[in-house]
Every structure is written in C-alpha cells, then in structure tokens.
Amino acid sequence: MSKRILHSVLPLCGIALAVLAWWAASRLVPDLPSPARTWEESKLYILEPLSKRGETDQGILLLAYYSLMRVARGFLLGIAMATPIGFLLGVSPTLTRMFDPIMQVLRPISPLAWLPLGLVLFQKSEPAALFAIAVCSMWPTVINTMMGVRAIPQDYWNVAKVLRLSTFTTFTKIIVPATLPYIFTGYRLSLGIAWLVIVASEMLTGTPGVGGFLWQEYNSLVYAHILLAIITIGVVGFALDRLMGIAEAKLRAV
Amino acid sequence: MPFIEVTAVSKSFAGSAGTRHVLRDVSLGVEHGEFVSIVGAMGSGKSTLLSLLAGLTSPDAGRIVIGGEPVRGIRKDGAFVFQNYSLLPWFTALENVRLAVEAAFPDLSRQAQRARAVETLERVGLGSALNRRPRQLSGGMRQRVSIARAFATRPEVLFLDEPFGALDALTRETLQQELARLCTDGERPVTTVMITNNVEEAILLSDRIIPMIPGPLDFAQGALTLRQAQGHPEHRRGVSPADRAPATLGTPIPVELSRPRTVAQLAHDEQATHARGHVIAALTAALGRKRVSTSSGAVPSAVLQPATEETR
Numbered sequence: 001m002s003k004r005i006l007h008s009v010l011p012l013c014g015i016a017l018a019v020l021a022w023w024a025a026s027r028l029v030p031d032l033p034s035p036a037r038t039w040e041e042s043k044l045y046i047l048e049p050l051s052k053r054g055e056t057d058q059g060i061l062l063l064a065y066y067s068l069m070r071v072a073r074g075f076l077l078g079i080a081m082a083t084p085i086g087f088l089l090g091v092s093p094t095l096t097r098m099f100d101p102i103m104q105v106l107r108p109i110s111p112l113a114w115l116p117l118g119l120v121l122f123q124k125s126e127p128a129a130l131f132a133i134a135v136c137s138m139w140p141t142v143i144n145t146m147m148g149v150r151a152i153p154q155d156y157w158n159v160a161k162v163l164r165l166s167t168f169t170t171f172t173k174i175i176v177p178a179t180l181p182y183i184f185t186g187y188r189l190s191l192g193i194a195w196l197v198i199v200a201s202e203m204l205t206g207t208p209g210v211g212g213f214l215w216q217e218y219n220s221l222v223y224a225h226i227l228l229a230i231i232t233i234g235v236v237g238f239a240l241d242r243l244m245g246i247a248e249a250k251l252r253a254v
Numbered sequence: 255m256p257f258i259e260v261t262a263v264s265k266s267f268a269g270s271a272g273t274r275h276v277l278r279d280v281s282l283g284v285e286h287g288e289f290v291s292i293v294g295a296m297g298s299g300k301s302t303l304l305s306l307l308a309g310l311t312s313p314d315a316g317r318i319v320i321g322g323e324p325v326r327g328i329r330k331d332g333a334f335v336f337q338n339y340s341l342l343p344w345f346t347a348l349e350n351v352r353l354a355v356e357a358a359f360p361d362l363s364r365q366a367q368r369a370r371a372v373e374t375l376e377r378v379g380l381g382s383a384l385n386r387r388p389r390q391l392s393g394g395m396r397q398r399v400s401i402a403r404a405f406a407t408r409p410e411v412l413f414l415d416e417p418f419g420a421l422d423a424l425t426r427e428t429l430q431q432e433l434a435r436l437c438t439d440g441e442r443p444v445t446t447v448m449i450t451n452n453v454e455e456a457i458l459l460s461d462r463i464i465p466m467i468p469g470p471l472d473f474a475q476g477a478l479t480l481r482q483a484q485g486h487p488e489h490r491r492g493v494s495p496a497d498r499a500p501a502t503l504g505t506p507i508p509v510e511l512s513r514p515r516t517v518a519q520l521a522h523d524e525q526a527t528h529a530r531g532h533v534i535a536a537l538t539a540a541l542g543r544k545r546v547s548t549s550s551g552a553v554p555s556a557v558l559q560p561a562t563e564e565t566r
Contacts, residue, residue, distance in 0.1 A: 155338060156342065158310070158334075158336065161310060161328055162308070162310070162328060162332075162334040163353060163357045163403075164328050164357055166357075169356075173342070173345075173353060177342070177344040
C-alpha cells in the first residue's frame with residue numbers, strides 16, 4: 001500500500017522539482033517568465049480554452065484542436081501511403097533491395113526541409129503542411145509493416161500453401177492479421193513524429209494552431225505564451241502516445 | 255499400379271556445410287485407401303519425403319505420381335496435418351476450419367461451408383469449442399482442430415507429419431484412435447501417408463510400415479578418405495551433416511491386424527510383436543552399421559532418438 005502511495009507521489013515530486021528549476025532559471029535569465037508569471041499571463045487561455053477572440057488569439061484547446069486536425073489528416077495520408085509500401089517491401093526482397101537505399105536517405109530528412117518543397121509543389125500552406133507531416137511520419141510504419149511481414153512464421157505460409165489459399169485470401173486472412181501488431185507499433189511511432197512535425201510546419205506557414213500560436217507570441221514578445229505552447233505540445237503528444245498505447249494493447253490482447 | 259507411386263526420387267539441399275543429399279533413389283508405392291507409415295529417427299529425411307509427396311517441394315530427380323497424375327504443387331484433393339498444429343491464432347476453431355472449406359469448396363454457399371466445418375469439428379468432439387481460439391485450447395484440442403481442418407476438405411490423400419509428436423501420452427492415444435476412426439469412417443477410404451518416430455503409433459494405425467534408414471556413416475568415411483586424397487584439411491574436423499549419406503527406405507512391413515485396434519491389444523498380440531520386431535530390426539540394422547564407424551554403443555528403443563546425437 002505504502003509503495004503505491006510512493007509511486008503516485010514520486011512523479012509529483014519530480015514535477016515540483018522541475019518547476020523549481022524553472023523558477024530558478026527565471027531568476028537568472030530576466031527574459032524567461034517565472035512559473036507564476038506564466039500562469040498569470042496564460043490563465044485566460046487555459047480557463048477559457050474554447051473561446052475565440054481572434055485568428056490566433058484563441059483558447060488553448062481550440063488551438064490544440066486545429067493542430068490535431070492537421071496532424072490527423074497528415075498522419076492518415078502518411079499511413080495510407082506507408083502501409084501498402086510496407087506490405088510490398090515485406091513480401092518482395094527484390095523491391096526492398098531496390099528501394100532500401102532511397103528510404104535510408106529520405107528517412108533522416110527534417111520536416112523543415114520538406115516544407116519548402118511542399119510549398120513549391122502545392123503553392124498553399126495547408127497542403128504543404130500535410131505533405132511534410134505525411135512524408136516525415138510514414139517511415140516507422142513502412143519499416144514496421146515490412147518487418148512484420150518478414151516475421152510471419154513459416155508455419156502460416158505453409159498453411160496458406162497447403163490450403164491452396166488465393167493470393168487475396170492469403171493477404172486478408174494471414175498476412176494482415178499476422179502483421180497487425182507490428183503495423184500498429186508503426187502507427188504509434190508515426191503519430192509521434194507527425195506531432196513533432198506539426199509545430200515546425202505551423203511555425204513556417206503561420207497557420208493557426210499550437211505551433212502557429214507559439215511563433216506569433218514569440219514575435220509579439222509574449223514569452224509566457226511560448227512556455228504555455230510548449231507545455232501544451234508536450235501534454236498533447238503524451239496523451240496521443242498513451243491513447244495509441246492503449247489501442248495497441250487492446251489489439252494485442254485479441 | 256499403386257495410387258501413389260514414387261520412382262527413384264532424389265533430393266538434396268545446399269547448406270553452409272556443403273550440399274546435403276537427403277534422399278537418393280527412393281521408390282515407394284501406396285495403394286488406394288491404404289494407410290502407410292514411414293518410421294525413422296528425427297533428421298532421417300522423413301519430412302523431406304512427405305513434403306515431396308504433398309507437393310510442398312519438388313524433387314531433384316525422379317517421378318512422383320498420385321492417382322495417375324504427376325505431382326506438381328499442392329494437390330486439390332490433398333490435406334496436410336502438421337506436427338505443431340499450425341492453426342491461425344487470430345481465428346476461432348470454426349474459422350480455422352472454415353478457411354480450409356472455403357478454399358476447397360468455393361462454389362458452396364457460405365451456409366453450407368459453415369455447416370461442413372461445424373459438422374467436421376463435431377466429429378472430432380469439438381462441437382462445444384467452435385468459437386474458442388487456439389490459445390484457449392489444449393494441445394490435444396488444437397490438434398483435433400487441425401485434423402478437422404484436414405478432413406473438412408474431404409481429401410483423397412492425407413499427409414500426416416508427426417501428427418501426435420507434440421502431445422502427451424494419454425492425449426496421443428485418444429487422438430490416434432480418433433484418427434483411425436476418421437480414416438476408415440467415410441464413404442471412401444482416405445489414402446494416408448504418415449511419418450512418425452513412434453513404432454507403436456505406426457503399428458496401431460498402419461496397413462504397412464516402411465522404415466526409413468538414415469544414411470550410414472560408412473559412406474561418410476569414404477567421402478572423408480576421398481577428401482583426404484584430394485588434400486582437403488576438413489577430414490580432421492570430424493563429420494559434418496554433409497558427410498552423411500542420403501536416406502533410403504527399407505522393405506515395407508505389413509501389419510496384418512484386424513481393426514479397430516487398441517494399444518492394450520497391441521502389447522500382447524503376436525502379429526503386432528512380429529511387426530514391431532521387424533521394424534526395430536530394420537532400423538537398428540542401420541544404426542548398427544553406423545556403430546561400426548562411430549563405435550558409439552547406443553541402444554535403440556521403440557521411440558528413436560535423433561540420429562545426429564548418436565553419430566556425434
């Protein structure tokens with residue numbers, strides 16, 4: 001029992017220490033708002049999370065909602081491309097050998113590099129942002145799906161062979177179910193990356209959302225709001241990962 | 255002409271230790287409706303032979319004809335039972351069997367397909383476990399599902415790869431009886447080839463037993479001498495699997511016992527004792543030959559140990 005109390009108290013102690021460090025840092029750096037000042041200047045956004053006062057001057061939940069919607073669209077686009085590619089690469093060693101070098105080169109490219117290309121390609125900020133999110137977030141799904149297909153035990157392939165299953169049936173009844181846990185891990189990692197990319201793309205394109213808000217408040221010298229935006233990004237990212245984790249665990253239990 | 259006719263079949267695999275000749279010049283015939291067991295130690299090439307018969311792999315040389323047609327790929331009227339059940343864990347027992355029925359009888363209505371799957375599962379006593387997943391079933395029940403999956407396609411030929419190898423002794427016995435019943439039950443007898451390392455199991459189920467004799471090391475010695483002659487340094491390192499000669503089939507031993515047979519009856523039956531003696535003699539003769547070259551004094555029992563352990 002005491003262990004359980006300790007386990008729930010310890011994270012709180014950690015948070016308290018972090019806030020203390022933040023406070024200490026704010027004493028040293030005059031421009032860094034203290035925790036108290038941050039709260040004072042941000043509470044309007046937090047206490048009225050859904051109010052809309054202007055294009056970028058909106059409640060924090062509303063801003064997070066815009067960002068989430070953008071991430072959702074980019075992420076869906078990304079996995080819609082990544083999943084079939086992963087299956088193809090998993091099934092065909094020839095294709096893997098063909099495209100592996102390209103993948104290895106494309107994977108480490110930063111979202112900041114993709115975004116201008118997106119702007120050139122689509123001329124508008126919104127599709128450019130989606131493009132950057134999709135291209136950056138697709139790799140974990142591609143790689144996990146590919147690995148998942150490769151990890152299918154020989155037994156299952158033998159079943160497909162012996163039962164003379166058609167290619168379609170083999171795909172739907174054996175390859176997909178056997179790969180599903182891997183795919184889902186890929187989705188989870190992809191979503192994490194998509195959320196990382198959103199801030200960069202909103203900052204560069206100036207679209208409303210948490211990232212756009214952060215950049216605008218920096219330009220208008222409201223430094224407390226930068227911290228508000230950073231904390232929001234962290235909390236939302238954490239919540240997304242937890243949700244995907246729960247979904248993944250449910251899936252594995254089946 | 256026998257229903258299954260294997261003529262001078264050879265098969266080898268390329269490996270890191272060199273090409274391993276698993277089977278050489280193997281010939282065998284199985285009559286229509288007959289139950290034949292191929293008995294041998296693990297690693298003797300039984301599984302390779304069964305894969306060839308089932309069309310999972312193709313031979314390097316020789317001919318395999320089933321029902322007048324040369325074997326090319328998996329037969330439509332063939333079914334296979336694996337040692338490790340090979341059920342799909344994301345499907346229930348019923349769904350696993352239905353998958354086979356749907357693939358074998360695509361023209362039947364979904365309802366008829368389902369009915370056939372249910373009926374077959376009921377025949378193996380799983381009528382109350384239709385919606386359980388493999389994880390929720392015991393080893394014996396899983397193998398029942400696997401057997402049901404094979405019989406649900408109404409096969410003409412059945413290939414059994416150590417079907418009871420992973421089960422405990424009691425479950426094994428029950429399932430052997432059920433299999434015997436299923437094989438003779440239908441309107442037409444199923445031609446069955448089973449591989450096993452259990453002589454008792456073979457006697458209980460088979461019409462004929464064919465011993466599979468692993469390649470003797472006498473040959474390997476010859477190979478090593480040849481290498482020596484060619485200046486190879488490997489001969490000092492001892493024997494690798496590549497040095498083993500390919501397996502051959504012994505003379506078939508008929509089991510002339512009335513059915514149904516029981517394990518208890520087999521223990522004392524004169525015919526069974528006779529067959530058992532023959533099978534063990536055929537298999538130990540091969541081990542004896544190996545003993546000459548390895549001077550290991552292993553005494554073979556009814557359940558054979560992996561050949562590799564004795565040769566090392």
